[in-house]
Each structure stands twice: as structure tokens, then as C-alpha cells.
Amino acid sequence: MGEQPILEMKNVHSGYGSIKALKGVSMKVMPGEIVAMIGANGAGKSTTLMTICGIIKATAGEVWYDGKKINKLNPEKLPTMGLCQVPEGRRIFPRLTVEENLILGAFHRKDKEQIKKDIQYSYDLFPRLGERRRQEGGTLSGGEQQMLAIARALMTKPKVLLLDEPSLGLAPIIIQQIFDIIKDVNKKDGTTILVVEQNANLALQAATRGYVMETGEITLEDKASALLENPKIREAYLGE
Template identity: 60%
Template sequence: MLRVLDIHTYYGNIQALKGVTIEVAEGEIITLIGANGAGKTTTLMSISAVVPPRSGEILFKGKPITKLSPEKIVGMGISQAPEGRRIFPGLTVLENLDMGAFLRKDKAGIKEDLDYVLDLFPILAERQGQAGGTLSGGEQQMLAISRALMARPQLLLLDEPSLGLAPIIVQRIFDIIRKINSEHGTTIFLVEQNANLALQVSHRGYVMENGVITMQDTAANLAANEEIKKAYLGI
């Protein structure tokens, strides 16, 4: 579904990605794990074209999307819940969700998806009129995921959904990620530092270090790998 082919991405003169190749098949949950500064977020930002790669190619369903603008890419069916949640603090929960559906005109479909996400996260229904900034961290993460879902993506990019949340909330969010994948058929590309949980929910995984992919395997194999255990699982 998504093929990232040897992309190199820079911030000014600093090279963040040094030839990253990733493949995501339809219906999968794949995870990208790695330490701070490895280039995980940059990979997602490159796919979304917020920080476009300088060389290499990204194909979505066979079509090159490397040269497209961020909004075109959202329009094609890739949406992202960015790192640090980045919800709109001054807009209400419902307005945040409506912004997620910004490019869509089908009112019936939007309503359907709204019902779906409010069903996934009932707390958001309770908080619907509240300003986004007044939500707790966990609720904001739920809102960020819901907002990305409102674009009705075929591929959902999630950047560190566990960031700064209590273990019990993280567990709940990961359960829902799995649910979105199995019930809605949404392909999910998950970037995580919490390798343990990420590998539990995903089918395959990539390990990233200093802007290059160092390992790729099924999630089960990665979780069993001695090196990974030592470096990322803390066992």
C-alpha cells in the first residue's frame, strides 16, 4: 500500500534520514521503533510532506506522492496524529474533529465517522463542547487520534500515542488502535518508543537508528530478538 523508497530528508543542512526504505501492506499494523532522534517522526513528516524528502520516492497505492502538497496527501487517504498530540486548544472537541474532516464534503459520511469515533472514545462525547486545551493528556491523545480518523484515512500515521501518558491509559489507547485496525480495516503506521507495547499490537516492525533502518522483521521475531530486548525492551 505504502512504499517508502530510499528517502533522504534534511532540516536545513542537517540530514535526518539517510536512505530509509519501508513498506506497508494493506490492513497491517506496522511499527517503527527507535531511540530519541533516530528519525522516526521525520519519517512520518516526510510521508505527510510536511518536511518533504530531498531525494528518494514515496509511493501510495502505486502512485508517487513525493512531490504532492500535504493537503493532497491527506486527500489521498493518509492522515496523521502528530507527535505531542497538537490538538487545537482554543477549539472545542467537536470543532477539532470537524477540522479533521476539513477536506471532506460528504456530510452523511462525516456524521457517520463522528458517531464512530465518539463510540470509540465515549469520553469525547461527554467533552464535546469543551475547549481542546482543557482536556487531560489522555483525552487529548484520544482526540488527536479521532481527529485523524475523521479524514477517513486508508493509512493512519500515529506518532508516539503513548507519549507522557499513564500506563493504564496507554494500554487503553493501544487496545483501540488494534480495534480500529481490525474493525475499520484501517492500515496503521505506528511510531513508538514504547517498543514493548508497540510490538505487541503490530504485525511487523522496523528498527531505526541514526536515520537508517537497521532491522526489520515480524513483530514477534523482533520482540524475541536479544539485541532488541536489550536496547529497547529493557529486559
Template identity: 60%
Template structure:
């Protein structure tokens, strides 16, 4: 579904991604783990067209997308929940959800999708008129994921959804991700520092260090890998 081939992304003269290649198949959960500053978020932003790569190519369903604008890439069905959730702080919960469906014009379907979100997360319905910035971290994460789903993405990119959340909420968030993947057959690309949890729900995983992919394998193999255990699982 998504093929990233030898991309290199720069911030000014600094090369943040070095020859990164990875692939994601339809229906999978693939995770990208690595330490702070390894280039995980840059990888996602490169896929989304926010920081386009200088070299290499990105194919989505066989078509090159590395030169497309960010909004065009959303139209193709790639949506990102960025790190830190990025809720529109002064917009209500409802408006935040509506922004997720910004490119859609099927009003009735949007409304039923929003009702579905409220069914899944009753707390969001309770806070529907509340400003997004006043929600707790966990609620914001639910809102951010729901907002992305309102675009009906084929490929959902998640950047550190567990960041800054309480352990109990983290568990809940990972359950939600698994459920989204199971129920709506949405392909998920999950970037995480919480390697343990991420590998448990993922099919395959990549390990990133200093802007380059250093390991790739099936998730259960990575969980058992000594190197990964030592560096990321703290075992």
C-alpha cells in the same frame, strides 16, 4: 500500499534520514521503533509532505507522492496523528473533530461518523463543547486519533501515541489502535518508543538508529531479538 524507497530528508544541511526504505502492506500494523532523535518523526513528516525528502521516492498505491503538497497527500487517504497530539487548543472538541473532516463534503456521513466517535469515547461527548486544550492527555490522544479517523484514512500514521500517558491509559490506547485496524481495516504505521507494547500489536517492525533503518523483521521475531531486547525492551 506504501513504499518508501531510499529517501533522504534534510534540515538545512543536516541529513536527518539516511537512505530509508520501508514498505507497508494493506491491512497491516507496522511499527517503527527507535530512540529519541533517531528520525522516526521525520520519517512520518516526510511521508506526509510536511518535510519532503530531498532524494528518493515514496509510492502510495503505486503512485509517487514525495513531491505532492501536504494537503494533497491527506486527500489520498494518508493521515497522521503527530507527536504531542496537536489538538487545536481553543477549538471545542466538536470543532476539532470537524477539522478532521475538513476535506470531506458529505455532511450527513460526517455527522454519523462523529456520533460513532462519541459512541466509542463517551468522555469526548461529555466534553464536546469544551476547549480542546483543557482536556487531559489521555482524552487529547483519543480526540487526536478520532480526528484523524474522521478523514476516513486508508493509512493511519501514529507518532508516539503513548507519550506522556499513564500506564493504564497507554494500554487502552493500544487496544484502540488494534481495534481500528481490525474493525475498519485501516492500515496503521505506528511510531513508538514504547517498543514492547508496539511490537505486541504489530505485524511487522522496523528499528531505526541515527536516521537509518538497522533492522526489520516480523514483530514476534523482533520481540525475541537479543539486540532489540537489550536496546529497547530493557530486558
């Protein structure tokens, strides 16, 4: 792993109007890692991702990506720089077909032949999408829409993929498939992944390291395997 983090937050504060959601968050992600951020609902996990992407502006502190300070950048620039988020709730284009959604994921790319290959790669990763390539996104099941949202983000050729609650509202068998694919993408393509997830068990099993967030602050950071063994974490987040 490189010495420099590919993504880093330094004492970041942000919020919604007068509501302070993040209170001095510092965290880092090294190239090639899968890092999980776990915590209760409302702890500030999704706000962390939206602050990294500049959708919510940091009121203090700094966000660094790939050696550049990005918290003053226009969020639309980030996918072209290799930082892409799969937001909570999937947000695919419901009236467009599966294939049209994937093509839109590559909107800033000019390498037409490689785009075709990457669409085929998406269908190899998610065979269900290949079967439904001509179907409108809105007619897919929740699990298929989540697969499409991830595949569309991968079409941007991200260096870092931010995943916000990928398991939300999905059946256990589909959740397991999606986490297997997340690990696969990390291993095969070397894509660095930061995943925010309420399913702490699955997230930590997939991750290298983990952060625990409570009411807008990081309260614990450790190797994922150590967090899985931690009695306090097991009691609070793994239902034991």
C-alpha cells in the same frame, strides 16, 4: 493482503539544512497491516513520518502511496487521498470544542449525514470524548487530547494512519487504552497503520511487523513477534 504495498519508501534521504536525518531509508507497509517503527530518541522516526507527508522534503529517493509517487505533492492534498498523520504532541485546536475539532477533521468531506454518524462512531470508540463533546480541547487531559487527535484523524476516513509517539507523556493505563483502540480501528475498519513509538514493547505487541531505526537508517526488519523475542532488541529497547 494485496501484493502491492500501500505505502513505500525507496532509498529516501532527508534532513534539516545540512543535517542529514534519513540516510537511504527503504521500508514498505502492506494494506491492512499495523507496522511499528521503533528506535531511540533522535533516531529519525518522526522525521520518517514527516518526510512521508512532505512536511520535510526528501532530498533523494521516492515515497509511494497507493500506487502514486507523492514526494513532490503538496502535503495538504494527502488527507483527501486517505493518508493522515497524528503528529507528536497532539496539536488539537485548544479553543475549539471536542465536537468542533472532529468536524474540522472532516473539512474536505461533503457527506454530511455520514459525518454525523462518524462523529457518533468517535464517541463510541472514545466514550470520554462523548462526555466532553462541548468542552474546549485545551481543557482536556493529555490522554483525552491524544484520543481527540486520533478521532479527528479518523474523521478524514484514512486508508493509512500515521501515528507519531501516541504514548508520549501519558499514564500507562491510558497508553494501553489507546493501543487497544488502534488495534480496534485496524481490525474493524481495515485501516492500515504505521506507528512510530518509543514504547517498543506495546508497539510491537500491537503490530504485524516492525522496523528498527538507528541514526537515520533501518537496521532491522522482521515480524513483530520475532522482534519481541530478539535478545538484542530486548536488551536495547525493552530494558532487559
